[in-house]
Amino acid sequence: MTATTGATGPAAAATGAVETSARHDRNRDRKRSGRRKGAFLARRLGFYLVAGWSAITLNFVIPRLMPGDPSAAIIDQLERVSGQALPPATLVSIQGLFGNPDDSLFEQYIAYLGQLARFDLGLSIVNFPVPVAELVAAGLPWTLLLVGTTTVLSFILGTALGVAAGWRAGSRFDAILTPLTTFLSSVPYFWVALLALWLFGFLWGWFPLSGGYDPNLVIAFEPAFIGSVLQYGILPAATIVFSAFGGWMLGMRNMTVTTVREDYVLLAQAKGLSPARVRWRYAARNAMLPQFTGFAMALGGVVGGALLTEIVFSYPGIGYLLFSALQKRDYPVMQGVFLLVTLTVLLANLIADSVYVWLDPRVREEK
Amino acid sequence: MTTTALTARNDAARPVGSDTVLDVDGLCVEYAGAGEPVRACTDVTFALRRGEILGIVGESGSGKSTLITALTRLQRPPAVTTAGRVLFHPQDGEEPVDLVRLxxxxxxxxxxxxxxxxxxxxxxxxxxVMRLGAQFVDALREHDRSMSHTAAWEEARRLLGLVGISADRARSYPHELSGGMRQRATIALALACRPELVVMDEPTTAVDVVMQRQILAQVLRLRREFGFAVVFVTHDLSLLLELADRIAVMYAGRIVELASATDVYRTPMHPYTRGLRDSFPPLHAPVTRLEGIPGSPPDLRALPSGCPFADRCPAVMERCRTELPLLEPHGGRSVACHLHDEGIRP
Known part of the structure; x- marks a missing residue:
């Protein structure tokens, strides 16, 4: 091993040798840490694959545990609703999802998996003969738009306010905002939503009362339609943010209060770093870790829709779809929505886990 | 005992002049609570020469940690500096600045x-959640905007090398290092921008005695190399005897004795200093029964009107109960004790 640096003096030779070996070490270390991260993620991925498979299988098993023959009941109901005999393809599809007493369980299971692979979730009873997949596909963009945006917004708003309040706990800002938010976030959501709808929609007429867009417009990607979507969306979105930011804020405030007292924040101040850097890179960055898990879970829940919001505002999303399906016992739709929600929550958890590994180096350690 | 420790300069307890890097004068720190404020540091006065190691020793609650957060202006509410000044004299002969009012x-x-x-x-x-090197890099680049990212990382690796941590560790996270490594890394970090003064708050309490010795040896070596002054706070007097040039002994928020390490070891003047010294077993002498200090430190909320050490003092006099002794110079050192007042002992 030779000295590779230009250092001179008695320590130089030793330093050089150390540095050469250090470079090898560094490469090896990087590889090792990369492999460790990879192994960690592979293990997690395996877990989620198993969980996803279980969810799909439960979705298969539960209808078959129902007494009697659920597919026969559904076919009866469909024939009654439509007043005609169902085409054979539809019969096969329903029996695939809800069980065909003539086939063995294994054959049914294979057929069921095949249908899922083709996104065939059966036909809606209420909106016969619209496929469930189509109903879900129609509601999904509305829910993703409304609930997705408001979830991200309330997380950002709540977290930023939480850092501000926790950074100077006991300041006037904190002393006013924190109790106020505690109060506001304990008001039941449906009440906030109804009050907002009554005030701004009914009494003052600033916003439309229900729906996701002006029914007189054609659904198209053009300014008039987008404007109407915004007009219809603002009130439900505002109620969601209003009710949700408080939870994020209180969580972040409390984590920030404890993190600010950490020695590494003190040392960052002692280093003369800018206050913004100390606050965000040292205090908020660390205080955010538990907050982040909650955020990932909330994102997973987005697909399930904001049930109460969509009901109060008759918003055409997944939540509203599920609500009407529940009212009218539209089992295929319920099944489809549940499966979608389960799989999305799993996916969100997987993403949260993976990002957490990247956010917090300490969880990369092998247990 | 290392030789360095005993080469302490034995001159005036409070030197003033261009040689001085820090001049603390009448510093008082209070904790403002719901009721009466609690005074954790009272009238603390000392000066620190360039390259000098000043040890501050005291029991828990003696005000030593309060003192250093006040010195560095890192105190958090409810601690407030109510009086005094901390003059910092920059090396390049610029006007001294008062850290309290800056x-x-x-x-x-x-x-x-x-x-x-x-x-x-x-x-x-x-x-x-930050790589070790990145915590050097942000300090380096904060104070030298012209330094490139690559150069800052290179400098971080060099600094780690100074305390015997191999350069590849710069990319590690703190939890991947041993306790001793982490402590040495924070010392290297403190030296990143070539400060003239490093304040150390019990940096060796969390490591074992072997690592403790290594760290102290490194501090002494680095001080020789870079010439920074050190204020070293600890509850371990035996450690200071080896490390410090001068030692300030704190009791109930006041400095009760300030003298060279040699003097503190050989001829402690304050009964409390003597008690502290006698509480440690000598390394190179036959083991004898150790003398502790009976009693416990006074409640800072209700200090007696006289000497706060009176209740525990083996040499207490009538006067000590009523009259507070102040820190007075005594031939190159200072002590706050009526035993050494003029007229009582020549």
Whole structure:
């Protein structure tokens, strides 16, 4: 091993040798840490694959545990609703999802998996003969738009306010905002939503009362339609943010209060770093870790829709779809929505886990 | 005992002049609570020469940690500096600045380049989610905007090398290092911007005695190399005897004795200093029964009107109960004790 640096003096030779070996070490270390991260993620991925498979299988098993023959009941109901005999393809599809007493369980299971692979979730009873997949596909963009945006917004708003309040706990800002938010976030959501709808929609007429867009417009990607979507969306979105930011804020405030007292924040101040850097890179960055898990879970829940919001505002999303399906016992739709929600929550958890590994180096350690 | 420790300069307890890097005068720190404020530091006065190691020793609650957070202006509410000044004399002969009254912006520019700190627990002092090197890099680049990212990382690796941590560790996270490594890394971090003064708050309490010795040896070596002054706070007097040039003994928020390490070891003047010294077993002498100090420190909320040590003092006099002894010079050292007042002992 030779000295590779230009250092001179008695320590130089030793330093050089150390540095050469250090470079090898560094490469090896990087590889090792990369492999460790990879192994960690592979293990997690395996877990989620198993969980996803279980969810799909439960979705298969539960209808078959129902007494009697659920597919026969559904076919009866469909024939009654439509007043005609169902085409054979539809019969096969329903029996695939809800069980065909003539086939063995294994054959049914294979057929069921095949249908899922083709996104065939059966036909809606209420909106016969619209496929469930189509109903879900129609509601999904509305829910993703409304609930997705408001979830991200309330997380950002709540977290930023939480850092501000926790950074100077006991300041006037904190002393006013924190109790106020505690109060506001304990008001039941449906009440906030109804009050907002009554005030701004009914009494003052600033916003439309229900729906996701002006029914007189054609659904198209053009300014008039987008404007109407915004007009219809603002009130439900505002109620969601209003009710949700408080939870994020209180969580972040409390984590920030404890993190600010950490020695590494003190040392960052002692280093003369800018206050913004100390606050965000040292205090908020660390205080955010538990907050982040909650955020990932909330994102997973987005697909399930904001049930109460969509009901109060008759918003055409997944939540509203599920609500009407529940009212009218539209089992295929319920099944489809549940499966979608389960799989999305799993996916969100997987993403949260993976990002957490990247956010917090300490969880990369092998247990 | 190392030879370095005993080469302590035995001159005036409070030197003033161009040789001085820090001049603390009448510093008082209070904790403002719901009721009467509690005074944790009272009338603390001392001066620190360039390159000198001043040890501050005291029991828990003696005000030593309060003192260093006040010195570095890192105190958090409810601690408030109510009186006194902390004059910092920059090396290049510029006007001294009073750290107590400096604007936050000017203070921030002074931090780390002139005045840095090593905290007690290295585990907590390093940001757990940042690579070790990155915590050097942000300090380096904050104070030298012209330094490139690559150069800053190179400098971080060099600094780690100074305390015997191999350069590849710069990419590690704090939890991947041993306790001793972390503590040495925080010392290297404190030296990143070549400060003239490093304040160390019990940096060796969290490590075992072997690592403790290594760290102390490194501090002495680095001080020789870079010439920074050190304020070293600890509850372990035996450690200071080996490390410090001068030692300030704190009791109930006041400095009760300030003398060279040699003098503190050989001829402690304050009964409390003597008690502290006699509480440690000598390394090179036959083991004898150790003398402790009976009693416990007074409640800072209800200090007696006289000497706060009176109740525990083996040499207490009538006067001590009523009259507070002040820190007075005594031939190159200072002590706050009526035993050494003029007229009582020549």
């Amino acid at each position: 604007t936050p912006r000017k203070l921030r520019a002074l931090r780390w380049t002139s005045l840095s700190i090593v905290l007690q627990s290295a585990m907590d002092a390093l940001n757990p």
